[in-house]
Amino acid sequence: MTQNSISADRMPRIGLLAIFGAAMLLSACSEPEVILPGVRENVRAVLQEPQEVIETAPEFTGNQSRALSLPAAVTNAAWTHTTGTPATRVVHAALRSNPQLVWSANIGAGDSRKQRITATPVVADGRIFTLDADSRVTATSTAGATLWTADLRPARDQAGDASGGGLVVSGDSVYVSVGYGVLARLGAADGAVRWTQRLDATGSGTPTVAGDLVYLTAGDDTGWAVRREDGRVEWQIGATTDTNNVLGTPAPAVSDDLAIFAFGSGEVQAVFRRGGLLRWDASVLGKRPGRALSNVSDVTSAPVISGQSVYVGNQSGRIAALALGSGERLWTARDGAIGPVWPAGDSVFAITDLNELVRLDADTGAKIWGVPLPYFVKQKPKKQSRIFAHYGPIIAGGRVIVASNDGLLRSYDPTDGALIGSSEVPGGATTAPVVAGGTLYVVSTNGQLHAFR
Numbered sequence: 001m002t003q004n005s006i007s008a009d010r011m012p013r014i015g016l017l018a019i020f021g022a023a024m025l026l027s028a029c030s031e032p033e034v035i036l037p038g039v040r041e042n043v044r045a046v047l048q049e050p051q052e053v054i055e056t057a058p059e060f061t062g063n064q065s066r067a068l069s070l071p072a073a074v075t076n077a078a079w080t081h082t083t084g085t086p087a088t089r090v091v092h093a094a095l096r097s098n099p100q101l102v103w104s105a106n107i108g109a110g111d112s113r114k115q116r117i118t119a120t121p122v123v124a125d126g127r128i129f130t131l132d133a134d135s136r137v138t139a140t141s142t143a144g145a146t147l148w149t150a151d152l153r154p155a156r157d158q159a160g161d162a163s164g165g166g167l168v169v170s171g172d173s174v175y176v177s178v179g180y181g182v183l184a185r186l187g188a189a190d191g192a193v194r195w196t197q198r199l200d201a202t203g204s205g206t207p208t209v210a211g212d213l214v215y216l217t218a219g220d221d222t223g224w225a226v227r228r229e230d231g232r233v234e235w236q237i238g239a240t241t242d243t244n245n246v247l248g249t250p251a252p253a254v255s256d257d258l259a260i261f262a263f264g265s266g267e268v269q270a271v272f273r274r275g276g277l278l279r280w281d282a283s284v285l286g287k288r289p290g291r292a293l294s295n296v297s298d299v300t301s302a303p304v305i306s307g308q309s310v311y312v313g314n315q316s317g318r319i320a321a322l323a324l325g326s327g328e329r330l331w332t333a334r335d336g337a338i339g340p341v342w343p344a345g346d347s348v349f350a351i352t353d354l355n356e357l358v359r360l361d362a363d364t365g366a367k368i369w370g371v372p373l374p375y376f377v378k379q380k381p382k383k384q385s386r387i388f389a390h391y392g393p394i395i396a397g398g399r400v401i402v403a404s405n406d407g408l409l410r411s412y413d414p415t416d417g418a419l420i421g422s423s424e425v426p427g428g429a430t431t432a433p434v435v436a437g438g439t440l441y442v443v444s445t446n447g448q449l450h451a452f453r
Contacts, residue, residue: 056329056330058364063369070092072092076090077124082251083394085208085254090436091344095396098421101423101424104450105448106448109132110445115160116164120431121431121434121443124188129167129188133447134160135153136150136153139191164178165179165206166204175209177199185228195231197233217249222238225276235275253304258271262302268299268310268322282329288316301336308324313341316336317334318335319333319348333365335350335354335356339351339432347414348362351390351393355387375387376388391442396440398414400417409442426444427446439453
């Protein structure tokens with residue numbers, strides 16, 4: 001007998017085992033199959049690329065003229081924050097029809113190849129606060145005189161090593177973030193540093209102050225809540241890291257109970273203000289086909305709260321409206337936004353990623369009208385590399401106002417988008433305009449603060 005042969009006395013045992021196994025198999029097949037209720041999901045779905053959100057905004061059929069109900073213009077004394085938070089937003093500031101340049105003041109370093117001014121001016125108690133391209137804060141009087149300056153560049157860093165930042169003013173203090181990774185509290189009257197907090201990441205975003213906390217996004221993936229009194233960290237939240245980012249992270253928006261953060265990955269998180277507990281998480285997805293810039297997923301249109309909605313967008317071709325309480329998507333428009341939208345009445349105004357000023361229906365996202373803004377710096381096809389930058393929009397004096405680095409401050413009729421006025425901005429704008437005391441302030445690319453009234 002060979003090694004692999006089977007002895008005759010083992011043959012019956014194998015046969016019995018085979019018969020027993022077949023019987024067991026047949027008995028198992030006779031039991032009814034249990035089908036669990038519920039939707040069948042692909043277990044690999046979380047590992048795949050996110051699918052583009054179905055568009056809900058109606059198709060654009062052409063410009064329309066539609067009346068807009070604005071609240072009465074008010075002569076506000078201050079402009080302390082960016083536009084995302086309702087409690088600090090100036091809905092309709094008073095401003096003359098065609099404001100003219102009345103003075104200019106130097107605020108420090110302007111835009112260069114490696115550095116940019118990203119901080120919108122803020123105004124309070126007769127002072128205009130600005131941040132230049134090299135982390136210098138300047139307080140300027142409403143007559144154009146320099147009151148004080150403060151250099152927030154850390155001693156161990158050299159000029160030009162970092163850029164960007166933002167600032168807000170609240171009470172007797174100015175809260176400033178700078179690209180060197182520092183959040184600081186300065187005295188509004190004298191510029192004295194009260195405290196500093198290291199962020200362990202770039203601090204190119206703009207802070208928001210609400211209650212006793214300062215909210216800020218550092219780097220592209222970390223949300224901070226810092227005590228305004230002493231700078232101690234109250235809590236932090238995190239998001240997915242993204243390597244391709246636009247300079248300047250969005251300012252958080254704050255409601256009565258929530259803080260809304262947006263990140264470089266396109267994520268939007270709503271957390272409870274006091275403890276940072278997550279309430280909901282959403283994303284701004286989608287991009288324009290054929291545009292390389294669309295691969296950068298940053299949220300560039302910082303969250304803006306209006307009523308029970310949050311408006312947020314990216315520079316890749318999408319603006320979304322989310323429910324404030326749940327994060328549910330209300331609509332998505334096939335237009336990106338390069339800065340915060342401006343809600344007014346039944347509409348939302350924005351400057352899109354294609355350099356178009358648009359008015360959208362706040363309930364549906366439908367485009368009511370759109371007007372083109374200057375796009376390429378050079379029009380010849382082979383030289384179309386640089387584009388003009390536009391900042392805003394804001395509504396003041398019954399007009400939609402846009403500041404541009406082509407050297408003009410433009411005013412539009414909010415009902416139909418007609419251009420109804422313009423003024424020259426020496427050097428071209430590099431920040432959004434703000435209005436306080438009937439005066440419009442804007443910073444130019446060469447580091448000058450300009451006042452129009």
